[in-house]
Amino acid sequence: MWRRQVGALLLRHRSTPSSTLRHHLPLPVPDQSPPLASNLLLRLFTSQSGEGGDGATKPFIAFVLGGPGSGKGTQCVRIASDFGFAHLSAGDLLRSEISTGSEKGELILNIIKEGKIVPSEITVELIRKAMESSDAKRVLIDGFPRCEENRIAFERITGTEPDLVIFFDCPEDEMVKRLLGRNQGRVDDNIETIKKRLKVFESLNIPVVDYYTSRGKVHKINATGTEEEIFGAVHKLFSSLSS
Numbered sequence: 001m002w003r004r005q006v007g008a009l010l011l012r013h014r015s016t017p018s019s020t021l022r023h024h025l026p027l028p029v030p031d032q033s034p035p036l037a038s039n040l041l042l043r044l045f046t047s048q049s050g051e052g053g054d055g056a057t058k059p060f061i062a063f064v065l066g067g068p069g070s071g072k073g074t075q076c077v078r079i080a081s082d083f084g085f086a087h088l089s090a091g092d093l094l095r096s097e098i099s100t101g102s103e104k105g106e107l108i109l110n111i112i113k114e115g116k117i118v119p120s121e122i123t124v125e126l127i128r129k130a131m132e133s134s135d136a137k138r139v140l141i142d143g144f145p146r147c148e149e150n151r152i153a154f155e156r157i158t159g160t161e162p163d164l165v166i167f168f169d170c171p172e173d174e175m176v177k178r179l180l181g182r183n184q185g186r187v188d189d190n191i192e193t194i195k196k197r198l199k200v201f202e203s204l205n206i207p208v209v210d211y212y213t214s215r216g217k218v219h220k221i222n223a224t225g226t227e228e229e230i231f232g233a234v235h236k237l238f239s240s241l242s243s
């Protein structure tokens, strides 16, 4: 189920670097987290789940979370490039569906404009298909799960859990500044929608971070500072996984 040819337009494997990040949060997550659990280190980028029902090895899955503008995409590109991960962005998958002009795409567009969360079945299905069409052994899933419903749907539909969750912790004012300067022509990078996205992040995404924290899977990265500084912390984490 997890393999097939790389059709993966959206699985940006070994792409080129880009820019930077930051945050804070009322979380019981210690800053720059404790060393990863030893069982995680031992896995050395192999999946927790071993073989899937069809005999295929499941990839090592890292969920990449953080508020809008915290720098998830920017850092994912660099992780993909330096550590051989496929980069699968939930937002990009949704935007790609919009660009097909389908009815589903129109529904997604209206939800994104409002800063709300697209129904989980739609997003998980897009992620599942993208994973299925890739041979990647290590996958970053960027911007997912955005809420508990997303998380539960992913676990139910794919029958797997992430091996690692990275959380980019960035103050709101910094995220707003970055989003207003992103300049990618996105329908949701305007101040009204940004405010809604930040509310959704606090109320729906933070509980997911809390859940995985309680499962010992979260590694929190201070996402303030330059892109280089943040990647320094990210690099240290991934180097510790592969050493």
Ligand SMILES: Nc1ncnc2c1ncn2[C@@H]1O[C@H](COP(=O)(O)OP(=O)(O)O)[C@@H](O)[C@H]1O
Binding pocket: 018, 019, 020, 021, 022, 066, 067, 068, 069, 070, 071, 072, 073, 074, 075, 178, 179, 181, 182, 183, 223, 224, 225, 226, 227, 228, 230
């Ligand atoms: N450390 C940083 N400092 C300043 N700007 C940054 C930093 N990291 C990323 N950016 C810029 O901020 C914007 C949002 O970054 P992005 O990676 O798209 O965040 P996210 O995927 O979390 O929304 C982009 O324009 C990006 O170039």
Ligand SMILES: Nc1ccn([C@@H]2O[C@H](COP(=O)(O)OP(=O)(O)O)[C@@H](O)[C@H]2O)c(=O)n1
Binding pocket: 067, 068, 069, 072, 073, 090, 091, 092, 094, 111, 112, 113, 115, 116, 117, 118, 119, 123, 142, 143, 144, 145, 146, 150, 188, 197
């Ligand atoms: N798991 C997800 C991811 C994104 N989305 C939608 O897509 C929008 C953009 O997501 P994104 O991950 O590209 O945004 P950034 O956090 O990267 O700025 C979100 O604000 C949601 O409306 C979603 O509904 N469910």
Ligand SMILES: [Mg+2]
Binding pocket: 072, 073, 091, 143
């Ligand atoms: Mg992004």
